[in-house]
Amino acid sequence: MDRALGDFIQQAFEVDAAVWDEDGVRDIAAKVAPASLGGLTNWLLRGDINHLWARWFLEGLADPLPYLEGTQQYAHLYKRVSDALASDAGLLPADERTQLASRLTKLLWRKIGRLEVGRRVVADRETRLFLWELYPRCWVCGAEFSDWARAAFLGEESDAEPRTPPFVDFYTSRGVKLLDLRIEVEHVVAHSSGGSSLLHNLRLACGWCNRVKSNRALIYDAEGAPRVRKHPTLGPVSVPQPFWVVRFLAMRGRCEDPSGCAARTSSDELTVAPRNIHGAPNPANLIVVCREHDPLRDVRLVASKFIPR
Ligand SMILES: [Zn+2]
Ligand SMILES: [Zn+2]
Known part of the structure; x- marks a missing residue:
């Protein structure tokens, strides 16, 4: 840790007690991170x-x-x-x-x-087919859509059973509900922020990413604290705010392992992990990872009963 960083953190953090004090806050504001x-x-x-x-x-x-x-x-x-x-x-x-x-x-x-x-429009079948051919995976997390999801999305007959996976990602909880696995037409810039319903603003997302992203756009649009959840073997563990997960995945779209991994959301399902696994999963400590480079791969998947619905 270089000296400037140490000094900054000490000065900004030591005034913790002073965040209700005008002079204290003015002091923090005067520092350059x-x-x-x-x-x-x-x-x-x-x-x-x-x-x-x-x-x-x-x-x-x-x-x-x-x-x-x-x-x-x-x-x-x-x-x-x-x-x-x-x-x-x-x-x-x-x-x-x-x-x-x-x-x-x-x-x-x-x-x-x-x-x-920007009123919400229901994409007609032609638009859906077009989008499906462009985006066979969730544009945010890279998850491949199931046959069931595809048939439901395109309104086709299918024998595929709708079912949730037995194990889900403890850190995101994607897949606990069937809704998470649906294919949804996603407005990259949300309707409520003025996003249009023209093709350039549309992608396909899984239900989980679409719901979590909602009309939020910025890291700071989500509550600013990780959540605690009980892991079956690790005990209480901090998990990141779902919106942070989506924001990171959508912005990076590639595995950030220092080895220079080739995994992209266009071809692989990705997720996030803390860069320092002993640190809290907040935006200063999250990276996008593929399955192979996931430092949490041995503990990430848990039976969905361990995740609150
Ligand atoms: Zn997704
Ligand atoms: Zn990787």
Whole structure:
């Protein structure tokens, strides 16, 4: 551990007691986190927080909710944004402020406008067949779809029995319910975030990934703590937030073993594991792994009765 990292952690962490103290929090805010802090996923942690920050700022200028109903118009939104900027960015010269207001209103409006056209549509059989040929696996986790799932998805007759596997991934619990194994049409950018129903925004996902991803987009959209679950042989073990699993799988899509493994979600089912297996499975300590490079492969699969439904 280099010195800058040690110093940063000590300074940021020692004020733990001061998180309810303005000066303490201001002190933390003034520090710059060293690059090594986020491990392999520094870029994801920083990228997501910046995006979230921008979203909060925009929505703080004008709450998009009333505009979704269509009762308020663009000019109204512009006035709201412009008024908010007059108090927030009052020091900007008037012409720059006008430009900024117009730019930010457009960003907000585009998001809202897409929402209006983005009603959920049921993909017709032709679209389903097309997607099926493009994506024979869940685009997030790489799981292959079963014959049963395929027949159900395409509305075809099949003798394949719908059944859940006897052993499931203790860390994700995918497969405990039959719903987890279904094939679902997934909107990469969720409807509620303005994602369209055009083909470029559609993929096929398993029911588990689709449900867990839902309309969330950023690491920080999930509750920020791992969960504890009782493993049949290991006892209490922290398991990652399901959304973190999905976010990592969808963003990396490949085994991150340092050996330079070739496994990809386009051809293999992948999952996540803690990089340091003795560490908590939080976003600073997760990697995407294939079965072969899974440090937890001996303990990962458990009888599904050990996983709460
Ligand atoms: Zn999946
Ligand atoms: Zn691998």
